[in-house]
Amino acid sequence: xxxxxxxxKYLFRKEGxxxxxxxxxxxxxxxxxxxxxxxxxxxxxxxYSQIVNDFQKGDxxxxxxxxxxxxxxxxxxxxxxxxxxxxxxxxxxxxxxSNQPQHFGDGTRLSIL
Amino acid sequence: EDQVTQSxxxxxxxEGESSSLNCSYTxxxxxxxxxxxxxxxxxxxxxxTLYSAGEEKEKERLKATLTKKESFLHITAPxxxxxxxxxxxxxxxxxxKLQFGAGTQVVVTP
Numbered sequence: 106x107x108x109x110x111x112x113x114k115y116l117f118r119k120e121g122x123x124x125x126x127x128x129x130x131x132x133x134x135x136x137x138x139x140x141x142x143x144x145x146x147x148x149x150x151x152x153y154s155q156i157v158n159d160f161q162k163g164d165x166x167x168x169x170x171x172x173x174x175x176x177x178x179x180x181x182x183x184x185x186x187x188x189x190x191x192x193x194x195x196x197x198x199x200x201x202x203s204n205q206p207q208h209f210g211d212g213t214r215l216s217i218l
Numbered sequence: 219e220d221q222v223t224q225s226x227x228x229x230x231x232x233e234g235e236s237s238s239l240n241c242s243y244t245x246x247x248x249x250x251x252x253x254x255x256x257x258x259x260x261x262x263x264x265x266x267t268l269y270s271a272g273e274e275k276e277k278e279r280l281k282a283t284l285t286k287k288e289s290f291l292h293i294t295a296p297x298x299x300x301x302x303x304x305x306x307x308x309x310x311x312x313x314x315k316l317q318f319g320a321g322t323q324v325v326v327t328p
Contacts, residue, residue: 109261111261136313136314138314138315140318145227145320146320147222147305147307147317147318147319147320147321148262148305148307148316148318149318150315150316153313153314153315155313163315195261195262197261199314201313201314204249204250204267204269206250206252206264206267207252207264207314207316208264209254209261209262209263210261211259211260211261212259212260212261214259
């Protein structure tokens with residue numbers, strides 16, 4: 106079945122530690138996105154990538170980094186510079202420059218130890 | 219800047235009690251309005267895309283409509299399995315960036 110796989114489902118970060126969230130898709134989508142979801146708020150865009158080896162900052166990129174070395178993969182690193190990282194992180198993909206909707210993975214919940 | 223406001227924040231319905239959710243938006247040039255359903259601890263699941271005022275889409279007990287300023291998601295004769303958070307999002311650029319509302323949490327009791 107085609108879809109988007111996020112791992113791990115739960116992740117804990119210690120002070121000063123960088124952690125990496127995985128996102129893999131087998132939908133052959135060009136574009137991939139990372140969102141952050143906090144209680145009572147809408148999804149906020151962290152980074153997005155339209156093609157391999159290219160990505161752009163979203164609305165809340167500070168304290169995060171990404172890479173896009175393969176079409177199928179778009180990992181997100183939450184760095185120690187992100188002072189409030191506790192949130193639900195969602196990865197999405199779409200056909201990019203088209204009217205097709207974004208499809209989402211089932212998220213990673215990040216907490217601070 | 220694109221803005222999306224959803225109301226109410228929460229809605230409690232009896233099974234069979236129809237209701238509507240509202241999504242008001244401000245966007246420079248609408249390239250699509252999207253409705254998603256999100257269950258607790260899961261990612262959003264795509265429901266509908268609407269592109270122009272007057273357009274309507276239906277799926278089982280759900281019907282989405284669009285005007286120039288807002289969209290409605292009508293839930294007809296809801297069942298407990300319709301309990302979820304419903305998210306609205308708008309797209310205004312050519313590369314698919316979405317602006318989401320905060321969602322409406324719907325609880326349907328038997």
